[in-house]
Amino acid sequence: MSDETNNTGAWVITDVFSKHGIRITLKASGQNVAAAVDDLYNGIKHGVETYGWAIEQVNAPRPATAAPQDSPKPTQSTETADTGMNTLEVVRVEVTPKPDGKAELKLYSEGHKYPDLYHNGTIKQLLAALSVSGYGWTEEMLKTSQSFDLRFFADWRNSEKLNQNGKPYKNIVGYRAIDATA
DSSP states (O other): OOOTTOOSOEEEEEEEEOTTSOEEEEEEEESSHHHHHHHHHHHHHHHHHHHOOBSSOTTSOEEOSSOOTTOOOOOOOTTSOOOOOEEEEEEEEEEEEETTTEEEEEEEOTTOSSOSEEEEEEHHHHHHHHTTTTEEOOHHHHSSOEEEEEEEEEEEEEEEEEOTTSOEEEEEEEEEETTSOO
16 A cells, blocks of 8 residues: 555456446556545446446345334244354355245355355245345245345354265354354
């Protein structure tokens, strides 16, 4: 980094979204941080006015105003070994609708190319589980293939059941908002 009087050069990077919800990464440079930020803001303004960009993903779930106190929470199977609770900070959710009113959620942590956790279930089961994530989810959001950039926690445990590579499956125990305590 540099200050406003030092001309060593600076870069600033941020993400915006197209009018169709596609992520666009913007990079701007300048002789110093202030010039780079000004360049970035001018670029964003031009994109918003000319191309309909948005600084937030338009179709993403919005933060809930207050988490319901009596929300149904997912239950864990009694066949699952209690091997200790693990927590994943989710930063991206990919939704894949399945036949018969079901869907699959792929949950990613920061910087990961492949999903860290998968959650399959009926739309109603997934909505009940996600109701405590701190976001307002709707059925329509789970009936369309799309991805959302959101931050919440997913608590999970290893299963006794092993996959074909001999590693345990990961069973999601529940979700919680970032500001919630464990």
